Structure formats: structure tokens, C-alpha cells
Amino acid sequence: xxxxxxxxxxxxxxxxxxxxxxxxxxxxxxxxxxxxxxxxxxxxxxxxxxxxxxxxxxxxxxxxxxxxxxxxxxxxxxxxxxxxxxxxxxxxxxxxxxxxxxxxxxxxxxxxxxxxxxxxxxxxxxxxxxxxxxxxxxxxxxxxxxxxxxxxxxxxxxxxxxxxxxxxxxxxxxxxxxxxxxxxxxxxxxxxxxxxxxxxxxxxxxxxxxxxxxxxxxxxxxxxxxxxxxxxxxxxxxxxxxxxxxxxxxxxxxxxxxxxxxxxxxxxxxxxxxxxxxxxxxxxxxxxxxxxxxxxxxxxxxxxxxxxxxxxxxxxxxxxxxxxxxxxxxxxxxxxxxxxxxxxxxxxxxxxxxxxxxxxxxxxxxxxxxxxx
Numbered sequence: 151x152x153x154x155x156x157x158x159x160x161x162x163x164x165x166x167x168x169x170x171x172x173x174x175x176x177x178x179x180x181x182x183x184x185x186x187x188x189x190x191x192x193x194x195x196x197x198x199x200x201x202x203x204x205x206x207x208x209x210x211x212x213x214x215x216x217x218x219x220x221x222x223x224x225x226x227x228x229x230x231x232x233x234x235x236x237x238x239x240x241x242x243x244x245x246x247x248x249x250x251x252x253x254x255x256x257x258x259x260x261x262x263x264x265x266x267x268x269x270x271x272x273x274x275x276x277x278x279x280x281x282x283x284x285x286x287x288x289x290x291x292x293x294x295x296x297x298x299x300x301x302x303x304x305x306x307x308x309x310x311x312x313x314x315x316x317x318x319x320x321x322x323x324x325x326x327x328x329x330x331x332x333x334x335x336x337x338x339x340x341x342x343x344x345x346x347x348x349x350x351x352x353x354x355x356x357x358x359x360x361x362x363x364x365x366x367x368x369x370x371x372x373x374x375x376x377x378x379x380x381x382x383x384x385x386x387x388x389x390x391x392x393x394x395x396x397x398x399x400x401x402x403x404x405x406x407x408x409x410x411x412x413x414x415x416x417x418x419x420x421x422x423x424x425x426x427x428x429x430x431x432x433x434x435x436x437x438x439x440x441x442x443x444x445x446x447x448x449x450x451x452x453x454x455x456x457x458x459x460x461x462x463x464x465x466x467x468x469x470x471x472x473x474x475x476x477x478x479x480x481x482x483x484x485x486x487x488x489x490x491x492x493x494x495x496x497x498x499x500x501x502x503x504x505x506x507x508x509x510x511x512x513x514x515x516x517x518x519x520x521x522x523x
Contacts, residue, residue, distance in 0.1 A: 152178040153454050155288055155297035157276050157310050159183070161192070161251065162422035162439030163303030164258035164270070168206040169447040171265035175454065178297070179262070180274040180290060186259070191401060192251040193355065193363060194219075194433030196522040197236075197243040199440045211257045216249030217356045221517075222342035224503065228389065231346060231500045232507035238514045239521060246342075246521060248357055251436070276304065279313035281416040299450060300418045303439065308424035311410060316420065318410040323429065325485045326371040330380040331399040332392045334362040347387040348496055351488030353431075354390075363399075364392065365431075367488045372402040405429045405485065407478050413467045419446055426474035429481035431488065437522055438477055442470050480519060 154170055156163045159181025170177040195203070195212065203209040221235040236244050262269055278289040279300065286300040302310025311318075336343070336354065345352040350367035357363055366383045377397035384392050408427040413420045422439030445466050449459045491499065506512045 151285070151296045151298070152176045153297065154178075154299045154301060154450060155180065155286065155295055156301045156303055157279075157288065158303035158305060158308075158422070158424070159255075159259070159270055159272065160303065160305065160422070161254050161258060161436050162443060163301070164255065164262055165203070165206055165440050166301055166303060166421060166443040166447060167269055168208070168258065168262050168265060169443060170450065171262065171269060172206070173447075173451050175451060177266060177269055178295070179270045180276060180288070180295070181270060181272050182275040184273045186252055186255050188252050188399075191403075191430060192254075192433065192436040193248050193357065194437075195247040195249065195254070196433070196437045197239060197241055197245070198522050199437040200243040200247060201241060202440050202444045205444070206258070206261060208257050208261050211261075212249060212254065213247060215253050215257065215358060216247040217340055217358055218245040219248055219340055219342050219356065220245050222344060223338075224344045224346055224500075224507075225388075226346040226496065226500050232504050234507065234513065234517055234520070236517050236521060239517060239523060246433075248355055250357060253358075254436075276309045279310055279418065281314070281418055283416075286417050298417070298454065301446070301450075302418065302420045302424045303422045304424050306408065306423040306427040308420065310418065311420055311424050314415050314418045316410050316412055316415055318408050321407040323405040323407070323482075323485060325429070325431075325489070326368045326402065326404045327365055327431070328368055328372045328375045328380055328383070328402040329363060329365040329399075330375070330377060330397055330401070331357060331361050331363050332377070332381070332394065333396050334360045335393055336362060336390055338362075345388045346487070346496065346500060348490060348493050349387055350490045352384060352387050353488075354388075361398065367490075368402075369490075371404045375400050375402050403430070405431070407481075409471060409474050409478065413442075413470055414463045419450075419463075419466075421446060421470075425470065426477070428474065428478040429485060431484045432477075432481045432520070434477040434481065434522060438474060441473065445470060477522075
């Protein structure tokens with residue numbers, strides 16, 4: 151019987167498993183997918199998360215595989231509104247690292263395999279979870295697993311959270327987005343670009359291999375987006391031509407917020423999207439999950455050693471819920487900034503933004519906020 155069973159073999163679950171395995175904890179990870187998905191939404195790793203990933207021995211590999219974004223530029227109707235540099239950030243990582251989630255998962259799974267070759271079990275779909283007091287029983291389509299503790303890292307539609315009876319209010323937003331990855335035709339290099347346009351924001355981020363991700367704000371969810379449709383939206387709002395011949399990813403999504411009413415119940419703990427679903431605009435979700443694990447794992451290790459961690463778990467619950475609420479507020483602001491505006495109001499807001507960005511103290515505060523410092 152493993153000491154800790156983790157449900158969910160995405161970036162957050164894998165990272166928690168690595169931290170536990172490094173400390174000698176017997177850990178097992180159950181993942182319903184039989185192989186890694188090539189569909190990659192999460193691409194941004196913020197500096198605090200990079201520092202946390204150093205603890206798992208994977209930061210160097212991630213940095214080598216990704217693109218360092220040193221800052222961004224906001225544009226509107228062909229003009230520069232403001233520029234943002236991360237050069238004043240504290241710490242060694244004065245950039246946001248852009249890397250497809252599939253690559254992040256690959257590097258994390260390879261590191262876990264070095265530490266515990268049989269820890270990750272794919273093709274296991276969790277059907278029920280029972281905390282019976284002395285242990286946790288996790289029932290999958292392949293049988294029943296027993297563990298001393300259980301960590302739910304199984305995403306926004308968490309089976310673990312629902313089975314544990316942990317509620318949380320859901321707030322849907324009117325915002326929807328369509329996105330795609332295309333060969334980079336911009337000349338922006340490693341700089342992120344935000345186009346603040348009357349019809350809504352268009353975001354542009356560099357990816358490895360001279361690829362660029364485009365994210366377009368839409369009035370409603372787009373079903374079955376096409377490369378040609380995304381390229382037409384980008385061109386009509388920004389004037390940038392997009393090469394559709396080598397499109398590698400397309401997606402559309404609506405936005406909602408859900409934060410669990412508690413992250414710990416008995417022998418079960420939640421991290422990542424299972425604990426807090428926030429808007430992906432701003433790229434905070436995956437990073438929040440890694441920081442959850444940083445705070446939770448030492449408590450798990452101490453508990454297995456017989457230490458009373460009740461106070462620490464209460465602090466974990468309070469502090470990580472507070473962090474999730476702060477992230478959701480920032481994502482809310484990001485979405486508001488990206489909504490359509492009449493040209494007159496848009497021009498006024500852009501002028502105010504430009505002036506504020508020219509004030510060093512304001513500029514640096516914004517840089518820290520957008521990088522989760």
C-alpha cells in the first residue's frame with residue numbers, strides 16, 4: 151500500500167509526486183489518460199513557480215526547452231500603448247517561461263520515472279473515493295487502491311473533490327476565447343503582445359520552434375474553430391497575417407471560477423484545478439497548483455512521520471484559498487481589460503494605461519502582479 155496516492159497525472163500531480171518521492175515517500179499516481187495529450191493550453195511558467203520547480207530538479211530542463219519572455223507590449227490600432235519589462239523582478243528568473251504543457255508533462259514524468267519507475271499508472275479512471283478513517287480506498291475501473299493519504303490533482307471536474315463531498319460556488323463569466331498555434335510571422339521574437347482592439351483583445355505569445363500562440367476574445371463560445379477562421383480574426387483586428395498551413399493546435403473555451411470551500415478533508419487534500427478553477431487568461435492555474443504542492447508536501451511528509459500537522463493544514467487551507475482568490479481577482483481584471491469597447495472609450499483607457507506604464511513604480515508593480523510575485 152503506498153503512503154500517498156495522487157489522482158491526476160498532469161503537471162501538478164506529477165510535481166507533487168516528485169517532491170514526495172525525493173523524500174522517500176512511497177507514492178503512486180493514477181492517470182486516466184493512456185498517453186500524454188498533445189493538446190496544450192497551459193504554456194506560461196511564472197518566476198515563483200520556476201523557483202519551486204528547482205526543488206524537483208526539472209527547472210533547468212524546462213528552461214532549456216522553452217522560450218524566455220522578458221516582457222510584453224500592448225498595442226491598439228497599429229500603435230504602441232505601453233511596454234512592460236520583467237527586468238526589475240526579484241530573483242534569478244526575470245522572465246515568464248513559455249513551453250507547451252505536453253513538454254512540461256514529459257519532463258516531469260521523466261523525472262518521476264528516475265525516482266520511482268512504477269509510480270505513474272496510466273489508464274486508471276477513478277470512480278469513487280472513500281475515506282474510512284485509517285486509510286483511503288480509491289476505486290477505479292481496474293480495482294481498488296488503498297493508501298494512507300490521498301491527494302486530488304484531477305482537474306476542474308475533480309472526481310476526488312466530488313466524492314469527498316467538498317462543494318464550492320461556481321461563477322460563470324460571459325467571456326469566451328478561441329486560440330491556435332501558428333508559425334511566427336510577427337517579428338516580435340520572444341516578446342508577448344497584447345492587441346487592445348475595439349472588438350476585443352487579441353493575445354500573442356511566443357513558443358519554441360518559432361511558433362506563436364494567438365488567443366482571441368469572442369462574444370460567445372466557438373464550436374469547432376478552424377485555422378482559417380482564427381487567422382481571419384487575427385488579421386481583421388490586428389492587421390497581422392497568420393500562416394495557416396502549419397497550424398499545430400486549435401481550441402476554444404468559456405471561462406468560469408470555482409474555488410473549493412475547503413482544500414483538506416480528513417485524509418484527502420486537493421491541489422491545482424481540483425481545488426481552484428480560475429480563468430486561464432493570465433496563465434496562473436498551473437502555477438498555483440505547483441505552489442499548492444510546495445506548501446502541502448512537507449505537511450504530508452511530517453504527518454506520515456507521526457507529527458501532528460493540524461495547525462499546518464489549517465494554514466495551508468487558508469493561505470492557498472487566499473492565493474486562489476487573489477489569482478481569480480487578477481484574472482477578472484485581465485478579462486475586463488480584454489472586453490470590447492467603443493473606440494472613444496478605448497482610446498481614453500489606452501492613454502491612461504500608457505501614462506501609468508511610464509511611471510517606474512507603477513510599471514514595476516504591474517510587472518510583479520502579472521508574474522505572480
